[in-house]
Amino acid sequence: MAKKAKVITIADTKGGSTKSTTAVNVAAFTASSGLKTLLLDFDLEQPTACSYFPLLNEAPFGVYEFLITHETDLNNLISTTTTPNLDVMSSNSVRQEIVSHLNASADGIIRLKSCLNLVAYEYDVIVIDTVGTVDKTVNMAVLAADVVLSPLEASMPGVREYLRGTISNLFRSLIPFTEYGIALPPVYTFFNKVEENNDCKRIKALFNQQVAGLTSLPFSITILDKDIKKQNSYKVAASLGIPAFKSYAENDKSIIHPYKITKQQAQTIKEDIYYLCMTVLPEFQTQFDRFMLSDAV
Ligand SMILES: Nc1ncnc2c1ncn2[C@@H]1O[C@H](COP(=O)(O)OP(=O)(O)O)[C@@H](O)[C@H]1O
Ligand SMILES: [Mg+2]
Structure with a gap:
């Protein structure tokens, strides 16, 4: 039997913390490394991940039919993208509809974990993007994950919301599930959009101190050593619908401010995403190392 996909959920409870950017770049990196990758857009309010990459074939259905009407034909659920090895399942429903269905069902927020069995043997990696708020769909995506990657903006509101919303309201609220044999996934947190200034340094030190003071959690929270810097290339890449680790130069002389991602900028971002993927x-180190050595940027 084929190997079961590893499920990575990108989650925290703050909008704008770079979840979708992380999801699309991690998914594009694993796909570019030759791993069959499914990007599942679970932000049912502001779908970003599923509309990021140009599609080759657009499936008529998405998350709603996958979870609620139990559609099993993958051709109806999954769209292929122009990026080799990268497929997406789109967020096609308003959040409230899915949440009310799940509230009325016995299996509630553990449903995604079992539904993923339909696609788990078709892929090496499944990346789930989520909405930035305390929400049942985020709980569900965390419970279905093997590992959680959690970006955090290096600002005081970002840190406060992370401690209150993400750790207390999101992760801690799932602790009762451990009584039923469901292990909570390890969480890897990293600072994103970091600027080289004292404010960022103090905020990071405060956060490290607060997390070190948390005791008796039945899941691990690891703060990554490496930060991701604030870089305009991420925005340029989003406008172009390409991974931020691809270099790009617009040659049309009539454009006053052409889009540009230099080889150097692309390489720096490739190293950042490699670090996240390796974490x-x-x-999949062998595949990632091979991709790093290739000049496909
Ligand atoms: N490292 C970065 N530096 C600068 N801007 C970034 C970086 N990463 C992401 N962004 C931008 O930040 C904004 C919010 O990111 P997004 O991924 O949509 O957040 P979320 O999904 O958590 O709401 C987007 O405009 C994105 O292009
Ligand atoms: Mg988002």
Whole structure:
């Protein structure tokens, strides 16, 4: 039997913390490394991940039919993208509809974990993007994950919301599930959009101190050593619908401010995404190293 996909959920409870950017770049990196990858857009309010990459074939259905009407034909659920090895399942429903269905069902927020069995043997990696708020769909995506990657903006509101919303309201609220044999996934947190100034340094030190003071959690929270810097290339890449680790130059002389991602900028971002992928998917080091050595940027 084929190997079961590793499920990475990107989650925290703050909008704008770079979840979708992380999800699309991690998914594009694993796909570019030759791993069959499914990007599942679970932000049912502001779908970003599923509309990021140009599609080759657009499936008529998405998350709603996958979870609620139990559609099993993958051709109806999954769209292929122009990026080789990268497929997406789109967020096609308003959040409230899915949440009310799940509230009325006995299996509630553990449903995604079992539904994923339909696609788990078709892929090496499944990346789930989520909405930035305390929400049942986020709880569900965390419970279905093997590992959680959690970006955090290096600002005081970002840190406060992370401690209150993400750790207390999101992760801690799932602790009762451990009584039923469901292990909570390890969480890897990293600072994103970091600027080289004292404010960022103080905020990071405060956060490290607060997390070190948390005791008796039945899941691990690891703060990554490496930060991701604030870089305009991420925005340029989003406008172009390409991974931020691809270099790009617009040659049209009539454009006053052409889009540009230099080889150097692309390489720096490739190293950042490699680091994130190695943290959550160390078993694929060989494939990642091969992609790093290739000049496909
Ligand atoms: N490292 C970065 N530096 C600068 N801007 C970034 C970086 N990463 C992401 N962004 C931008 O930040 C904004 C919010 O990111 P997004 O991924 O949509 O957040 P979320 O999904 O958590 O709401 C987007 O405009 C994105 O292009
Ligand atoms: Mg988002």
